[in-house]
Amino acid sequence: xxxxxxxxxxxxxxxxxxxxxxxxxxxxxxxxxxxxxxxxxxxxxxxxxxxxxxxxxxxxxxxxxxxxxxxxxxxxxxxxxxxxxxxxxxxxxxxxxxxxxxxxxxxxxxxxxxxxxxxxxx
Numbered sequence: 463x464x465x466x467x468x469x470x471x472x473x474x475x476x477x478x479x480x481x482x483x484x485x486x487x488x489x490x491x492x493x494x495x496x497x498x499x500x501x502x503x504x505x506x507x508x509x510x511x512x513x514x515x516x517x518x519x520x521x522x523x524x525x526x527x528x529x530x531x532x533x534x535x536x537x538x539x540x541x542x543x544x545x546x547x548x549x550x551x552x553x554x555x556x557x558x559x560x561x562x563x564x565x566x567x568x569x570x571x572x573x574x575x576x577x578x579x580x581x582x583x584x
Contacts, residue, residue, distance in 0.1 A: 466490045467578065468509035470500050470526065471544065472518055476567065480513060483571045484578060497521030501529050504536055511582060513574075514561075516545035516552065524555060531560040540581040544569075 465488055471477050472495045481491040494503040498520030504512065512530070516523040523543060530536045541563075543556040548566035556564045562581050565573065 466492065466507075466509045467511045467513060468504060469493045469513045470497075470503075470518065470523070471495065471513070471515040473515075476515075476544070479571070480574060483575050487575050487579070489578070495519070497523070497526060500526050501533075504530065504539075505533070508535060508539060510539070511578060512539055512541045513578075514541055514543050516543060516547060516556070524559060527556065527559045527561060542577060542581060 467484055467489050469477060469480050469491055471480070471493065477493050481493065484491050492509065494500055497518030500518070500521065514523045514526060523545070527541060527543070530539065530541060541561050543561045543564045544567060545552060545564075546567045553564045563577050565577065
């Protein structure tokens with residue numbers, strides 16, 4: 463099993479926190495901050511898992527998720543959506559589009575680590 467996660471997030475403090483949490487757990491964490499070029503980054507070196515923010519510059523995480531699920535290369539990569547907007551309609555949309563999990567900010571370090579572990583074991 464691979465141990466590479468791509469974190470698509472534009473908030474530096476979130477990038478730092480998740481990178482730290484997952485690196486300590488043995489993951490190689492790659493990061494990307496722009497929604498417009500996110501698919502290029504994913505397709506350049508498909509990760510074992512993606513953590514995807516909903517609100518990104520250039521393009522929403524929902525649009526990127528749609529593209530991920532439509533591509534034969536990325537359709538099966540586990541995706542955990544991350545957002546500060548915890549409304550039920552956002553959660554429902556993410557799951558309908560094919561997200562494996564939906565997590566709201568703020569989150570606990572253990573919660574992120576445990577969900578990443580569980581998605582990779584599925």
